Amino acid sequence: MARKAAPVEYLIVAPHPDDAELGMGGTVARLLGAGRRVGVVDLTSGEPTPFGTPARRKRETAAAADVLGLTVRLNLGMKNRELQATLANRRRLAETYRTLRPRVVFVPYWNDAHPDHLAATELAVQARFHAKLTRTDMKGEPHYPPRIVYYYCTHLRMHADVAFVIDVSDAMETKVRAIDCYRSQFYDGRGDQAGAVVEYVRDVNRYWGRQINRAYGEPFAVRETLGVDSPEHIF
Numbered sequence: 001m002a003r004k005a006a007p008v009e010y011l012i013v014a015p016h017p018d019d020a021e022l023g024m025g026g027t028v029a030r031l032l033g034a035g036r037r038v039g040v041v042d043l044t045s046g047e048p049t050p051f052g053t054p055a056r057r058k059r060e061t062a063a064a065a066d067v068l069g070l071t072v073r074l075n076l077g078m079k080n081r082e083l084q085a086t087l088a089n090r091r092r093l094a095e096t097y098r099t100l101r102p103r104v105v106f107v108p109y110w111n112d113a114h115p116d117h118l119a120a121t122e123l124a125v126q127a128r129f130h131a132k133l134t135r136t137d138m139k140g141e142p143h144y145p146p147r148i149v150y151y152y153c154t155h156l157r158m159h160a161d162v163a164f165v166i167d168v169s170d171a172m173e174t175k176v177r178a179i180d181c182y183r184s185q186f187y188d189g190r191g192d193q194a195g196a197v198v199e200y201v202r203d204v205n206r207y208w209g210r211q212i213n214r215a216y217g218e219p220f221a222v223r224e225t226l227g228v229d230s231p232e233h234i235f
Protein backbone atom coordinates (compact mmCIF):
# COMPACT_ATOMS: atom_id res chain seq x y z
CA MET A 1 0.00 0.00 0.00
CA ALA A 2 1.41 3.43 -0.92
CA ARG A 3 2.13 5.70 1.99
CA LYS A 4 1.74 9.47 1.66
CA ALA A 5 1.69 12.70 3.68
CA ALA A 6 -2.00 13.65 3.40
CA PRO A 7 -3.97 15.64 6.02
CA VAL A 8 -5.29 13.59 8.95
CA GLU A 9 -7.64 14.06 11.88
CA TYR A 10 -5.58 11.94 14.25
CA LEU A 11 -1.79 11.74 14.33
CA ILE A 12 0.24 9.35 16.47
CA VAL A 13 3.82 10.39 17.22
CA ALA A 14 5.96 7.31 17.90
CA PRO A 15 9.60 7.25 19.05
CA HIS A 16 10.19 3.91 17.26
CA PRO A 17 8.29 1.87 14.68
CA ASP A 18 6.15 -0.50 16.84
CA ASP A 19 5.35 1.94 19.71
CA ALA A 20 2.14 3.15 18.04
CA GLU A 21 0.99 -0.46 17.55
CA LEU A 22 1.88 -1.52 21.11
CA GLY A 23 0.29 1.47 22.80
CA MET A 24 -2.80 2.13 20.70
CA GLY A 25 -2.97 -0.22 17.72
CA GLY A 26 -6.55 -1.11 18.63
CA THR A 27 -7.66 2.52 18.69
CA VAL A 28 -5.94 3.15 15.35
CA ALA A 29 -7.71 0.14 13.81
CA ARG A 30 -11.05 1.31 15.21
CA LEU A 31 -10.66 4.87 13.93
CA LEU A 32 -9.64 3.65 10.47
CA GLY A 33 -12.51 1.16 10.47
CA ALA A 34 -14.89 4.07 11.17
CA GLY A 35 -13.51 5.92 8.15
CA ARG A 36 -11.45 8.47 10.09
CA ARG A 37 -8.20 9.83 8.68
CA VAL A 38 -5.30 8.63 10.82
CA GLY A 39 -1.53 8.95 10.44
CA VAL A 40 1.54 7.69 12.27
CA VAL A 41 4.83 9.54 12.31
CA ASP A 42 7.74 7.40 13.50
CA LEU A 43 10.57 9.65 14.65
CA THR A 44 13.46 7.16 14.29
CA SER A 45 14.23 3.90 12.48
CA GLY A 46 14.28 2.06 15.81
CA GLU A 47 17.53 0.40 14.73
CA PRO A 48 19.97 -1.01 15.72
CA THR A 49 18.35 -3.73 17.81
CA PRO A 50 19.74 -7.21 18.62
CA PHE A 51 17.86 -9.04 15.86
CA GLY A 52 16.70 -6.28 13.52
CA THR A 53 18.21 -4.50 10.54
CA PRO A 54 17.05 -1.16 9.09
CA ALA A 55 15.73 -2.86 5.94
CA ARG A 56 13.90 -5.55 7.87
CA ARG A 57 12.38 -3.11 10.37
CA LYS A 58 11.13 -1.05 7.45
CA ARG A 59 9.42 -4.08 5.92
CA GLU A 60 7.92 -5.03 9.28
CA THR A 61 6.62 -1.47 9.72
CA ALA A 62 5.02 -1.48 6.27
CA ALA A 63 3.41 -4.86 6.95
CA ALA A 64 2.02 -3.64 10.29
CA ALA A 65 0.66 -0.49 8.61
CA ASP A 66 -1.09 -2.67 6.03
CA VAL A 67 -2.67 -4.82 8.77
CA LEU A 68 -4.03 -1.67 10.44
CA GLY A 69 -5.02 -0.08 7.11
CA LEU A 70 -2.80 2.99 7.57
CA THR A 71 -2.08 4.96 4.41
CA VAL A 72 -0.31 7.85 6.16
CA ARG A 73 2.87 6.71 7.87
CA LEU A 74 6.02 8.77 7.85
CA ASN A 75 9.49 8.31 9.28
CA LEU A 76 11.41 11.48 10.14
CA GLY A 77 14.76 9.66 10.29
CA MET A 78 15.87 11.12 13.62
CA LYS A 79 18.65 9.32 15.48
CA ASN A 80 17.58 6.19 17.34
CA ARG A 81 19.00 5.81 20.88
CA GLU A 82 20.09 9.46 20.75
CA LEU A 83 16.75 11.17 20.15
CA GLN A 84 16.72 14.67 21.60
CA ALA A 85 14.30 17.55 21.70
CA THR A 86 16.58 19.81 19.69
CA LEU A 87 15.39 22.92 17.91
CA ALA A 88 16.05 21.25 14.54
CA ASN A 89 13.93 18.22 15.48
CA ARG A 90 11.18 20.43 16.91
CA ARG A 91 11.04 22.31 13.64
CA ARG A 92 10.80 19.12 11.57
CA LEU A 93 7.96 17.74 13.64
CA ALA A 94 6.23 21.14 13.64
CA GLU A 95 6.37 21.09 9.84
CA THR A 96 4.74 17.67 9.95
CA TYR A 97 1.89 19.07 12.09
CA ARG A 98 1.54 22.02 9.71
CA THR A 99 1.36 19.68 6.72
CA LEU A 100 -0.86 16.94 8.19
CA ARG A 101 -2.96 19.37 10.31
CA PRO A 102 -4.23 16.87 12.93
CA ARG A 103 -7.01 17.71 15.37
CA VAL A 104 -5.67 15.30 17.97
CA VAL A 105 -2.01 14.36 18.42
CA PHE A 106 -1.29 11.21 20.40
CA VAL A 107 2.11 11.28 22.12
CA PRO A 108 3.92 8.84 24.44
CA TYR A 109 3.06 9.01 28.13
CA TRP A 110 5.32 11.47 29.98
CA ASN A 111 6.95 8.95 32.32
CA ASP A 112 9.21 6.26 30.87
CA ALA A 113 12.55 4.52 31.35
CA HIS A 114 13.61 4.93 27.70
CA PRO A 115 15.32 8.27 27.02
CA ASP A 116 14.07 8.24 23.40
CA HIS A 117 10.50 8.03 24.65
CA LEU A 118 11.00 10.91 27.09
CA ALA A 119 12.57 12.97 24.32
CA ALA A 120 9.73 12.10 21.94
CA THR A 121 7.13 13.35 24.42
CA GLU A 122 8.99 16.60 24.99
CA LEU A 123 9.52 17.08 21.29
CA ALA A 124 5.92 16.34 20.35
CA VAL A 125 4.58 18.80 22.92
CA GLN A 126 7.04 21.55 21.96
CA ALA A 127 6.33 21.04 18.26
CA ARG A 128 2.65 21.72 18.90
CA PHE A 129 3.41 25.30 19.93
CA HIS A 130 6.12 25.72 17.32
CA ALA A 131 3.69 24.67 14.56
CA LYS A 132 1.48 27.73 15.10
CA LEU A 133 4.23 30.27 14.57
CA THR A 134 3.85 32.89 11.85
CA ARG A 135 6.61 34.80 10.07
CA THR A 136 8.70 31.69 9.62
CA ASP A 137 10.03 29.84 6.61
CA MET A 138 8.68 26.54 7.92
CA LYS A 139 6.69 24.43 5.47
CA GLY A 140 2.89 24.56 5.64
CA GLU A 141 0.49 27.00 7.24
CA PRO A 142 0.37 27.73 11.00
CA HIS A 143 -1.54 25.06 12.92
CA TYR A 144 -2.01 24.45 16.65
CA PRO A 145 -3.39 20.92 17.18
CA PRO A 146 -6.33 21.46 19.58
CA ARG A 147 -5.70 18.29 21.59
CA ILE A 148 -2.78 16.29 22.88
CA VAL A 149 -3.58 12.85 24.31
CA TYR A 150 -0.97 10.59 25.87
CA TYR A 151 -0.84 6.86 25.04
CA TYR A 152 1.09 4.21 26.95
CA CYS A 153 4.12 2.65 25.27
CA THR A 154 6.09 3.03 28.48
CA HIS A 155 8.84 0.66 29.60
CA LEU A 156 7.89 1.31 33.22
CA ARG A 157 5.43 -1.16 34.66
CA MET A 158 2.94 1.57 35.52
CA HIS A 159 -0.21 3.14 34.19
CA ALA A 160 -0.77 6.10 36.48
CA ASP A 161 -2.97 9.05 35.56
CA VAL A 162 -5.29 7.16 33.20
CA ALA A 163 -8.02 9.61 32.14
CA PHE A 164 -10.13 7.37 29.90
CA VAL A 165 -10.12 3.95 28.26
CA ILE A 166 -11.14 3.20 24.68
CA ASP A 167 -12.97 -0.06 24.04
CA VAL A 168 -10.85 -2.04 21.56
CA SER A 169 -12.52 -5.42 22.01
CA ASP A 170 -13.37 -5.76 18.31
CA ALA A 171 -9.93 -4.51 17.23
CA MET A 172 -7.73 -6.53 19.57
CA GLU A 173 -6.96 -9.34 17.12
CA THR A 174 -6.04 -6.80 14.43
CA LYS A 175 -3.76 -5.06 16.92
CA VAL A 176 -2.03 -8.33 17.79
CA ARG A 177 -1.60 -9.19 14.10
CA ALA A 178 0.01 -5.76 13.56
CA ILE A 179 2.39 -6.22 16.50
CA ASP A 180 3.22 -9.74 15.29
CA CYS A 181 4.62 -8.21 12.09
CA TYR A 182 7.64 -7.07 14.13
CA ARG A 183 9.17 -10.55 14.29
CA SER A 184 12.66 -9.10 14.83
CA GLN A 185 11.49 -7.30 17.95
CA PHE A 186 9.26 -9.82 19.70
CA TYR A 187 10.03 -13.33 18.44
CA ASP A 188 13.39 -13.90 16.77
CA GLY A 189 16.22 -15.07 19.02
CA ARG A 190 14.10 -14.85 22.16
CA GLY A 191 13.85 -18.54 23.02
CA ASP A 192 11.05 -19.29 25.45
CA GLN A 193 10.41 -15.54 25.77
CA ALA A 194 9.25 -15.36 22.14
CA GLY A 195 5.96 -13.49 22.04
CA ALA A 196 6.09 -12.61 25.76
CA VAL A 197 5.75 -8.87 25.08
CA VAL A 198 2.67 -9.51 22.95
CA GLU A 199 1.11 -11.51 25.80
CA TYR A 200 1.96 -8.68 28.22
CA VAL A 201 0.18 -6.19 25.95
CA ARG A 202 -2.83 -8.51 25.73
CA ASP A 203 -2.93 -8.78 29.54
CA VAL A 204 -2.71 -5.01 30.01
CA ASN A 205 -5.47 -4.38 27.47
CA ARG A 206 -7.62 -7.09 29.06
CA TYR A 207 -7.14 -5.44 32.47
CA TRP A 208 -8.19 -2.01 31.16
CA GLY A 209 -11.08 -3.60 29.28
CA ARG A 210 -12.32 -5.08 32.57
CA GLN A 211 -12.19 -1.62 34.12
CA ILE A 212 -14.86 -0.47 31.64
CA ASN A 213 -16.81 -3.75 31.46
CA ARG A 214 -15.47 -4.66 28.05
CA ALA A 215 -13.15 -7.42 26.84
CA TYR A 216 -10.20 -5.18 25.91
CA GLY A 217 -9.35 -1.52 26.42
CA GLU A 218 -6.51 0.90 25.71
CA PRO A 219 -5.79 3.52 28.41
CA PHE A 220 -5.00 7.19 27.72
CA ALA A 221 -3.95 10.19 29.81
CA VAL A 222 -4.45 13.93 29.35
CA ARG A 223 -3.06 17.07 30.95
CA GLU A 224 -5.75 19.45 29.75
CA THR A 225 -9.46 19.21 30.51
CA LEU A 226 -11.47 17.21 27.97
CA GLY A 227 -15.03 17.95 26.93
CA VAL A 228 -17.78 15.57 25.81
CA ASP A 229 -20.78 16.46 23.65
CA SER A 230 -23.22 14.50 25.70
CA PRO A 231 -23.33 12.19 28.74
CA GLU A 232 -24.69 9.60 26.28
CA HIS A 233 -21.13 9.02 25.12
CA ILE A 234 -19.95 8.11 28.61
CA PHE A 235 -20.29 4.47 29.60
Ligand SMILES: [Zn+2]
Pocket: 015, 016, 019, 114, 117, 153
Ligand atom coordinates in the same frame (compact mmCIF):
# COMPACT_ATOMS: atom_id res chain seq x y z
ZN1 LIG B 1 10.03 2.61 21.67
